[in-house]
Amino acid sequence: MASAQLYQADVSHAHVLNEISADxxxxxxxxxxxxxxxxxxxxxxxxxxxxxSFIWRLTKLEVPRDTGTCTRNPFEIRCKRALKERFVVxxxxxxxxxxxxxxxxxxxxxxxxxxxxxxxRMCGKAVDQILGGKDAFNLNCVVIEVYGPDVxxxxxxxxxxxxxxxxxxxxxxxxxLCQRIYEFYxxxxxxxxxxxxxxxxxxxxxxxxxxxxxxxxxxxxxIGILTxxxxxxxxxxxxxxxxxxx
Ligand SMILES: Nc1nc2c(ncn2[C@@H]2O[C@H](COP(=O)(O)OP(=O)(O)OP(=O)(O)O)[C@@H](O)[C@H]2O)c(=O)[nH]1
Ligand SMILES: [Mg+2]
Numbered sequence: 001m002a003s004a005q006l007y008q009a010d011v012s013h014a015h016v017l018n019e020i021s022a023d024x025x026x027x028x029x030x031x032x033x034x035x036x037x038x039x040x041x042x043x044x045x046x047x048x049x050x051x052x053s054f055i056w057r058l059t060k061l062e063v064p065r066d067t068g069t070c071t072r073n074p075f076e077i078r079c080k081r082a083l084k085e086r087f088v089v090x091x092x093x094x095x096x097x098x099x100x101x102x103x104x105x106x107x108x109x110x111x112x113x114x115x116x117x118x119x120x121r122m123c124g125k126a127v128d129q130i131l132g133g134k135d136a137f138n139l140n141c142v143v144i145e146v147y148g149p150d151v152x153x154x155x156x157x158x159x160x161x162x163x164x165x166x167x168x169x170x171x172x173x174x175x176x177l178c179q180r181i182y183e184f185y186x187x188x189x190x191x192x193x194x195x196x197x198x199x200x201x202x203x204x205x206x207x208x209x210x211x212x213x214x215x216x217x218x219x220x221x222x223i224g225i226l227t228x229x230x231x232x233x234x235x236x237x238x239x240x241x242x243x244x245x246x
Contacts, residue, residue, distance in 0.1 A: 022078060022145070028094065028105030040076075040155040042185045044208055045196035047161025050227035054196055055158045061146065062120045063158050064127060073130050073138040074181055075123075075158040082147035088112045089122040091129050095139040099177050107143065136170075137163075137177035139184070157185055162208040182208070186215040193222040200231035 043051045052065030055077070063075055076092075092107040110129065111122035126142040137160055163178040165171075185191065193212055216222050 019080075026092065026105070026107040026143075038153070038155065039190050039192050040157060040188060041194055042157045042159065042188070042191045043194045043196060044159050044182065044186070044212070045162065046198070046201070046208065047163065049161065049196045049198045049201075051161070051196050052158050054194070054225065054227065055156060059146065059154075059156065061144070062123075063144075064120070064123055070135075071158055071160045072136065073127065073160065074141045074185065075144060076141055077144045077146065077156045077158070079146045079151045079154050079156075081149065081151050081153060083149060084114070085116070085148040086112070086114055087116070087119055087122070087147075088145040089119075089126050090143040090145075091126050092141045092143050093130070094141075097134075097136070097138065098173065099139050099180050137174050137181065139177060139181055159185060162211075164207045182211060186211060191215070191221065194225060195222055196225045196227050198228045198231070199226045200228055200233075 043055060045051055047070065052063050052069075052071055055061065055063050055075075056065060059077060059079060061077065063077070064071065088109065089111045090107055090109050092105065093102065094105045095101055110126045111118065113119075113122065123142060123144070130138050130140045130142065159181060160178055162182060163175045166175045186193070193216060195208070195212060212222055213219070
């Protein structure tokens with residue numbers, strides 16, 4: 001088979017797998033889903049390293065990002081090839097605000113639209129329905145389906161920034177919720193990990209590194225990405241290169 005035909009076969013195979021696994025996942029049957037699902041890119045890293053900005057570059061989708069728009073809940077983005085451009089934004093509710101599992105999984109649609117310009121507003125609406133205006137971590141997920149003629153069948157997850165410790169009763173809850181989000185997504189058997197690190201920060205600070213080594217001890221499923229290269233102080237580019245090589 002010619003390589004172009006092989007590529008097409010792979011793409012349609014991935015589409016079918018994605019369709020079936022999305023349906024099963026929305027029923028809350030994670031274990032069954034894990035055996036079927038095609039790879040999912042899990043973007044992780046410390047707070048504000050540029051995870052959501054990276055996803056924007058990768059998928060051309062303006063997921064909520066920027067100063068003052070910290071990601072507080074996971075975003076699962078499923079891209080599928082189709083003749084016409086279309087976006088579906090959903091909310092999947094499986095947990096209460098304390099991370100306790102609800103008796104039923106409730107996945108419902110927030111918007112189904114063709115205009116890319118509506119995307120950020122619809123995502124904001126979905127986030128509001130999860131967070132209810134609170135600035136707190138939440139295990140419930142915004143599910144985004146993207147269809148279009150130029151779309152590659154990739155699944156990608158945007159996670160909140162890793163939080164190791166926070167003081168006070170609420171701080172402890174927030175750190176626990178954040179860590180549970182990571183536990184869940186780092187534990188997916190079909191995950192490929194993208195660890196983002198800001199070029200202006202020391203790599204030893206990455207507490208998430210230790211968690212990743214548990215999920216992927218030989219780092220066979222992990223890719224490191226150095227973000228914010230423009231912030232490397234003049235004359236310190238060699239240090240950044242060392243991080244990349246390591
Ligand atoms: N200088 C510089 N700033 C960047 C770059 N990429 C992202 N930023 C900025 O860094 C800030 C955080 O970006 P986000 O993409 O929201 O980072 P994040 O990792 O998703 O943040 P959290 O979800 O809160 O953990 C924003 O103000 C971005 O504009 C870059 O390459 N260079
Ligand atoms: Mg973010």
